[in-house]
Amino acid sequence: AVGNTVNYNGSLAQAVKCPGSGQYYHLTLSGSPTKSLTCNINVDGNLSILAASRLDVTAANNYSITLAGNWVNTSTNPDPFLQQSGLVIIDGAGAQGLTATLGETFFNLTVNKGDTLTLNDNVTVSGTAGGTLTMTSGIIKTGTDTLILGTSCANYGTLNRTSGYV
Numbered sequence: 001a002v003g004n005t006v007n008y009n010g011s012l013a014q015a016v017k018c019p020g021s022g023q024y025y026h027l028t029l030s031g032s033p034t035k036s037l038t039c040n041i042n043v044d045g046n047l048s049i050l051a052a053s054r055l056d057v058t059a060a061n062n063y064s065i066t067l068a069g070n071w072v073n074t075s076t077n078p079d080p081f082l083q084q085s086g087l088v089i090i091d092g093a094g095a096q097g098l099t100a101t102l103g104e105t106f107f108n109l110t111v112n113k114g115d116t117l118t119l120n121d122n123v124t125v126s127g128t129a130g131g132t133l134t135m136t137s138g139i140i141k142t143g144t145d146t147l148i149l150g151t152s153c154a155n156y157g158t159l160n161r162t163s164g165y166v
Contacts, residue, residue: 006026006028007029008053009029009031009051011031013033013035015038016055018039023041023043024042024045026043026046026069030048034054035053035056036056037055037058037061037063037065042066043069044068046071048072048073050074051075052075052077053077056084057082063086066088066089067092068092069092071096071098073101087108088108089112090113090138092113093115096117097118098118100120100121100122103122103123103124106126107130109132109134111136111137113137116141117138119141119142119147123146125147126151133157133159134160135161135165138163139165140166147166
């Protein structure tokens with residue numbers, strides 16, 4: 001429901017349940033250790049990875065995350081987002097922020113919005129070979145932070161751009 005927050009805060013591994021439509025408003029992951037997706041999810045508000053938690057898109061399925069709010073990752077876990085070969089879609093109508101205290105790595109990232117995505121920390125797309133940054137529309141504002149596409153000649157990334165700019 002609009003405005004609600006679901007918090008997975010157990011101290012053991014947890015499966016992030018799939019609501020009827022795969023839709024959450026605010027989704028918070030706290031406690032520890034790994035919280036694993038069981039379906040593609042759509043978060044209409046903020047996605048927060050906190051405490052020592054870790055979010056896994058699940059390697060066997062590489063579930064996607066569609067996010068209309070802010071990405072907030074302040075987890076102290078050394079690898080707080082296991083992106084596997086998954087896709088994160090940033091599609092909010094208004095301005096969005098991406099905060100990741102330790103930096104953030106996405107395998108596939110799509111920006112499809114009419115406003116700005118502000119990076120508040122460094123972001124890498126395609127930490128392993130084959131990932132893609134897709135810019136359908138919108139602006140990625142880096143400020144003093146860095147947007148990296150691929151990490152070397154062996155771990156290259158791809159840029160698909162229809163509209164928008166960095």
